[in-house]
Amino acid sequence: MRSDRWKMAIVEADTVRERLQPETAPLIVHIVRQFLPNRGGLEDVVANLGRQTVRRGYRVRVVTLDSLFTAPEDRLPPRENINGIEVVRIPWSGSSRYPLAPQVFRHLGDADLVHVHAIDFFFDALAWGRLLHGKPMIVTTHGGFFHTRKYATIKKIWFRTLTRASALAYRRVVCCSASDLKQFAEIVPDSLLIENGADIGKFADAASRRPKRRVVTIGRFSVNKRLDHLLDAMGVLKTRDPEWHLDIVGAESDLNRADVEAAIEDRKLSGRVTLHVSPDNGAIRRIIAEASLFASASEYEGFGLVALEAMSAGLLPVLNANDAFTTLAGRHPVIRLADFTNPETAATVIEAAYDALARQPDVVRTKLLDAARGYSWDIVAGRYIDLYRSLNVTAADRI
Structure with missing residues (x-):
């Protein structure tokens, strides 16, 4: 009963009714390279x-690119209204x-106010x-541009010169994780920490009530997510217990469907690993309902948003x-850490996590x-x- 009431409260709190704000309401313009x-x-x-900002009486516009990086030739509508947010899409070139x-x-x-997201051209x-x-402008860092170690030396030089100079134009630099704050404080000493939120209503309390040796990973098919390391660990788990199963959920990015399928085939994991490409939230919720564990072998994260959504489930x-x-x-402390560069070690941590969950499923779930x-x-x-x-950008609170 407690979890049901909690789930209903979260869903209600995060439900936003689309409505038009008066033209006199302050306008926040968010700039982000990719959006819905x-x-x-x-x-x-x-x-x-x-x-959430619309709910609080502001007008909101999102300016973003007019195509997705995964389908650059498919142009999206130049204007759209999504849940009360005005979306404007503009042409782009380059990488x-x-x-x-x-x-x-x-x-x-x-x-x-202009709110820029990420450290890029915008x-x-x-x-x-x-x-x-x-x-007036603020920026949220979202991990900067250190998502991989590639070109690390050039990135550091860029960060300490051009990024430092650009940051002077912003009223506040907002870091979305402690690691971002540590990094950006080197060039902007008064950087502010506001950690990301998680959509904890999306998959609220959805995981299997009965402990299962089934693991879910969710995220873009990017090289830095190190699906190869996770699959290596899965290969070890398969030899230890044939019940283990992995669901890979995400959208194509640096890697496409064929790349991931080939990695699965190379490790002879067909039947032990299921690939789900760009499922909707309803489908993801059904996948989560059959699982007990979440795993990520990612070598870099700006914050770890997907792990929080997994915990909420x-x-x-x-x-x-x-x-x-x-x-x-x-x-x-309920979270388990592993070294996924060592598949044997990672597999052992996954097994130990399952054993802890199986011993006290209700206690772990509540935590x-x-x-x-x-x-x-x-x-x-x-x-x-x-x-x-x-920053003197105010609106009547409508919650």
Whole structure:
């Protein structure tokens, strides 16, 4: 009963009714390279923050690119309204790492505040073009551009020169994780920490009530997610107990469906691993309902959003010991850390996590749900609203 009441409360708190705000309401313009219908951590953050901001009496516009990186030739509608958020999509060129989209300047004229997400072309261009648009700006870091070690030396030089100079144009630099804060404080000493929220209503309390040797991983098919390491660990688990099963859930990115299928075949894991490409939330919830554990072998995370969503579902996370996941586990001891570069060791940690869950399923589930509750977007959005108000961008609270 307790978990049912909690689940209903979360769903109700995170449900947003679409409505038009009066033209006199302050306008927050979010700038982000990818947005809905694409799904990922960055997109979910902006969508959830936007919805919560609309609920609090602001107008919200999202300016984003007019195609998805996974399908650059398929143009999306130039304008759309999604849950009360005005979405404007603009053409771009160049690479997905640093897409060039100068038309962004056309959509800032009526903004009361510009909120840039991530350190990319938009971050630099709006900083150097601030004399053209004259708008107050803040930026949320979302991991910067250190998602992989590739070109590490060049990235560090860029960070300490161009990124440092661009940051001077922003009223506040907001870091979404402790690891980001540690990094950005080197160039912006007064950086602010507002950790990301998680959509804890999306999969609330959905995991199997009966402990199962079934693992879910969720995320883009990116090289830095190290699905290869997770599959290696799965290969070890298969030899120890044939009941083990892995569900890989995500969207194509650096790797496509064929790449992941080939990695599964190479390890002779057909039948032990199921691949789900771009399922909707309803389908993901059904997958989670058959599982007990969540795993990520990712070598880098900006925050670890997907692990929190897994916890809200009642999945026990086993995570690679990167900076973000280590910080998260330090706060929530229920999380298990593993070295996924060693498949034998990782498999042993996954087995131990299952054994702990099997011994006290209700106790572990309660710890997971309680931990996730503190990351509700209702709470996190309130911190952003306080920041907006500190910059004299205020609206009547309509909650």
